[in-house]
Amino acid sequence: MQHEDLINYIEQYITLSDADKQIICDSYKVMHLDKKEFLFHQGDRCETEAFVLNGTLRVFYSDDKGNEHVLNFALPTWWVGDITSFYEGSPAFMSVQALEPSELLVIRPEQKEELFKKIPALERMFRIIIQKHLTSYQNRFLAAISKTADERYMNLLARIPNIEQLVPQHQIASYLGILPESLSRLKRKLIEAKK
Amino acid sequence: MQHEDLINYIEQYITLSDADKQIICDSYKVMHLDKKEFLFHQGDRCETEAFVLNGTLRVFYSDDKGNEHVLNFALPTWWVGDITSFYEGSPAFMSVQALEPSELLVIRPEQKEELFKKIPALERMFRIIIQKHLTSYQNRFLAAISKTADERYMNLLARIPNIEQLVPQHQIASYLGILPESLSRLKRKLIEAKK
DNA sequence: CGCGACGTTGATTTGCCTCAACGATTGTGG
DNA sequence: CCACAATCGTTGAGGCAAATCAACGTCGCG
Secondary structure, three states: OOOHHHHHHHHOOOOOOHHHHHHHHHHOEEEEEOOOOEEEOOOOEOOOEEEEEEOOEEEEEEOOOOOEEEEEEEOOOOEEOOHHHHHHOOEOOOEEEEOOOEEEEEEOHHHHHHHHHHOOHHHHHHHHHHHHHHHHHHHHHHHHHHOOHHHHHHHHHHHOOOHHHHOOHHHHHHHHOOOHHHHHHHHHHHHHHHO | OOOHHHHHHHHOOOOOOHHHHHHHHHHOEEEEEOOOOEEEOOOOEOOOEEEEEEOOEEEEEEOOOOOEEEEEEEOOOOEEOOHHHHHHOOEOOOEEEEOOOEEEEEEOHHHHHHHHHHOOHHHHHHHHHHHHHHHHHHHHHHHHHHOOHHHHHHHHHHHOOOHHHHOOHHHHHHHHOOOHHHHHHHHHHHHHHHO
């Protein structure tokens, strides 16, 4: 059953009847992304919100100079989407692209409205998830202005120990807000300091 | 009528009956803060969510080294609070302090639950507000890693032209993520460049 | 009045960027 | 299947933005 991980995830937050589970399975469709394929592009409307079953994705913003900045990664059991675009229909602020072949469970805005009507308790879960995202970006911002790149890197490693195996190094550099060259030097410095 | 500004604000989002307005007026209590007084402290539970009627406040985080970082200001018609602490009862991530004598309309968690039951359309409004906050912090983060302090300062001035009259300069520096000395130099450079 | 809060200026240091070059690996078309 | 291109990580030299440390003037207020 492909929806098993999602059901388990939701049951961390709320209790589901068998009927609820069936509704959820019917609402979320399996979707495959090839490596480098996009879930949606910055500027387009984001019409899919996704739960990652497996694979790895990156969420990034392209600035006016054409530089890409990784806002986040998306790993199994994480949610990915542009909520403002998804709910309000505005152009997406960022792009989402698979770094590896990935399996997702996706839902569209109308279906999500339906789902909320059928299982109102889900509203609470998603509200909490949005709050966590908000806190996460507050922390990223604080780290960006008050910590060195070394500290931010160590911090990332502490949160996602196997991140190096999951995404290429220049994507990690982008996530940290530095250049690949700087991350390379930084890592060497850390290794030499450890001796 | 002290709740007038709040009613006007809400009516930008949803339509209110006279009965709704009465409910809102009953739910939000007027609160006064003296200069330097706190709405709540980092680490405490945030039991008040506030709508600013007038005055100026700062939202800030104290890091492990004791340095304070301004996450945001709060000006008339802005909301201020720690949503995660407010809803989940966790310790507040930041502190909120009045920079000037300020008038607020405040609500407590239980009252807000009541309010949502009576006027469900408000849930939608607050969801949109949270999304805007999320987008705002994404932008702050991106600016912090990809723009110079000059650009961030110009950006702030564009968004809040009279910010210099509202808050002292070292608070602005903190908001920008730089030291007061740097902001002072930066401003002189901009003035000289203009000549 | 005198103290503390605030802003300014100077000298020096540091963290990361910029530009450039170069191996190693991956992947792709002939 | 090989050859060549593209992608990725590393290393070096030099530069710049902002931090750091320190000193000083001004203003407002108890």
